[in-house]
Amino acid sequence: MSAAGNNGMIHAEDDEQGGGQSVYVIPIEKEVERGLEAFLSRTTEEAVEEGADHIIFEINTPGGRVDAAGNIASELQSLDIPTTSFVINQALSAGSYIALNTDNIYMRPQATMGSSGVITGDGNAADEKAQSAWLAAMRSAAESKGRDPLYAAAMADPSIDLPEIGSPEGDYLTLDPTTALEVGYSEGTVGDRVELLHELGLSDATVIEMETSFAEEVARFITNPVVIPILLSLGSLGLIVELYSPGFGVPGTIGILSLVLFFYGHIVAGLAGSEAIILLVIGIGLIIAEIFVAGGILGLLGVAAVIGSLFMSGYDVGHMSMSISIAFLVAIGTAVVLFRRIGMDKGVFRHIILRDENTTELGYVSTANRLELIGLEGETATPLRPAGAALFNEERIDVVSEGAFIDANSRVKIVKVEGARIVVREI
Numbered sequence: 001m002s003a004a005g006n007n008g009m010i011h012a013e014d015d016e017q018g019g020g021q022s023v024y025v026i027p028i029e030k031e032v033e034r035g036l037e038a039f040l041s042r043t044t045e046e047a048v049e050e051g052a053d054h055i056i057f058e059i060n061t062p063g064g065r066v067d068a069a070g071n072i073a074s075e076l077q078s079l080d081i082p083t084t085s086f087v088i089n090q091a092l093s094a095g096s097y098i099a100l101n102t103d104n105i106y107m108r109p110q111a112t113m114g115s116s117g118v119i120t121g122d123g124n125a126a127d128e129k130a131q132s133a134w135l136a137a138m139r140s141a142a143e144s145k146g147r148d149p150l151y152a153a154a155m156a157d158p159s160i161d162l163p164e165i166g167s168p169e170g171d172y173l174t175l176d177p178t179t180a181l182e183v184g185y186s187e188g189t190v191g192d193r194v195e196l197l198h199e200l201g202l203s204d205a206t207v208i209e210m211e212t213s214f215a216e217e218v219a220r221f222i223t224n225p226v227v228i229p230i231l232l233s234l235g236s237l238g239l240i241v242e243l244y245s246p247g248f249g250v251p252g253t254i255g256i257l258s259l260v261l262f263f264y265g266h267i268v269a270g271l272a273g274s275e276a277i278i279l280l281v282i283g284i285g286l287i288i289a290e291i292f293v294a295g296g297i298l299g300l301l302g303v304a305a306v307i308g309s310l311f312m313s314g315y316d317v318g319h320m321s322m323s324i325s326i327a328f329l330v331a332i333g334t335a336v337v338l339f340r341r342i343g344m345d346k347g348v349f350r351h352i353i354l355r356d357e358n359t360t361e362l363g364y365v366s367t368a369n370r371l372e373l374i375g376l377e378g379e380t381a382t383p384l385r386p387a388g389a390a391l392f393n394e395e396r397i398d399v400v401s402e403g404a405f406i407d408a409n410s411r412v413k414i415v416k417v418e419g420a421r422i423v424v425r426e427i
Contacts, residue, residue, distance in 0.1 A: 021053035021205040023197065027212075028057050032064025032094040035220030037071050039270065043210040044075060054202060056084045057102060058193075063093025065225075066118060066134060073101040073141060086196055087111040092174070097157055100141035106196050107177040113185070116155040131156070142185075151175070151183050205399045215268045222265025225319055232310070232327035234258040240334045263313060272313035280309035290334035370417055373397070377413045377427065380406055390424060399424045 024047040026040065047055050076083060076098070085091065085099035086106050091113040099105050099113060105115065116277055118134045135156045142152035154160040154173035161169035165179050190196045197203050203276035212220070221227060238255025263280065266272035283305030288297045307324060314320030378392035386401035399414070399422045406426050408410065416423035 021202060022051070022208060023056060023202050024050075024052045024055045024210060025058060025193070025203045026210045028059045028061055030061060030096065030220065031224065032061055032069050032072070032098070033220065033223055033225070034065070034068050035223045035265070035268075037075075038065070039066045039212050039216045040072055041075055042216075044079060045211070045230065046083065047208075048079070052081055052208075053205065054082050054084065054200065055079070056086055056196065057098070058086045058088050059091045059095055059099055060088040061092070061095035061096050062090060063116070066094060066130075069094035069097050070137065072098055073137075073193055076101040077144065084196070084200060086190075086193070087113055092116070097138060097141055100138065100145065100147065100152055100185075103145060104200070105180070105185060105192050106181060106188050106199065107186050108191060109177055112174050112176055114155040114179060115172040117158065117172050118156070122259035133263075133335075141277040147185055148183060151185060163300060188265050214218045218261075218377050219265040222261055223392075228262070228314075228319070229323035229326045231258045231262045232323050233330045235262070236327040239332055255333035262310075266313040276309045279312065283307075283309060306411050369419055369423070373414045373422060374417055375414065379412065380408050380410045380412055383408050384412075384424070393398065399423060401426070 024043070026043045026047075028036065028040070030036070035388045041226070042322055044055065045069045049289040082104075083102040084104040084106060085102040086108075087099065088108055091099045091111070093116045096116050105113070106148075108427065109376055114244060116134075116138060118130050135153055138152040138156045139149035142149040150160070150384075151162075151165075154162050154167055155175075156172070158170050158172050160167075160173070162173060165173070167173040175183070175185055177186060177189040181189065188199055192205075194203075197205065197207070214405075233257045236256035237256060238251045238253070241251035241255075263272055263277065263341065268279075283302045286302030286305060289298045289302075310324060311317065311320055314323075373392065376392045378390050378397075380388060380399075381396060382388040382392045384399065385399040386403055386405070387403075388399065388406075388408075389396055391397075398420075401412075401413070402415070402423060402425055404426070411427040412424040413427050415425045416421060
């Protein structure tokens, strides 16, 4: 009886401290972008499939793309597993929005959360429509987890005046651990994961740490908005330089690798599908076919197909348009410089441009220059008006008079030979 009671007590303690349960720890680091979205989608799906009892997101991000944050938030809201955000250092902008979509928020003593204004790629505030949508999303995220939406709104709207918590009008609200606890946005301040697990009653739970794979790290780097135009520019630059280089070498290799990396990263991030790759292959095939088929139509269709595949792989039409434009300008500028310095005597152009010249220096003549006829006398076979025909030593030759009319059967003399033009004078 006593043993049974003791066993029952042990099991109860195990339950209180999370014994027999599993906790998945997923990092949210660096910028919020589509590569991070793909990583979180994979890891949360794996946690669900493995029957996780709790998911902890360790957040340290300065923010990032609003669209990626929105997709991540939708993923978090669909989870039936309890979720906790542990702000390691900062959860700013899109990072704060992600944190607001979890059930619990804990912060380390030096951590901050907030400052969530929408900023465009050029560093300016987004338009009113985008600001309004983001403000509504922040409010909705806070309300969905029972938090006061006023403070979420103040993170995204500097016009909200909250001087009592150190955020006067004109400033985006940024919460420190103490203030976050006061306004109900944080459940507590802990120094490390061990303390956090204790606070959650999961000290004895099995902890599974999720890490980004090498492919996901590459994808996160490649899908960075700063890296995309660089890759496309390197791709166009390498291929243009290769056109002016004999054989196939380093420039062409760099160009092809840049494009391969672009599509590889976007495939891993879930942005590019098989249809984009098929369109790319078709486009390259049409461009190659243009070399052998005159007209230009196949080449234009090929270029359009390649550009279309890039747009299909991108996550934002505006950003992709800018990236392609930069790459196009780099390609045109490089082509102009190389054409002026090298011309088309090297590279692939030497195989597709006809360079033979029919000059006399190379032995080519358009007609025999019969200088030996000068001085010959003969008789006109037809009237010369001023052109006609005449017989010289029984050879009929097309001739032209010096300008005067000459009757048939008149005696004439060849006075000049200029290629095919043989000039006669009446005797």
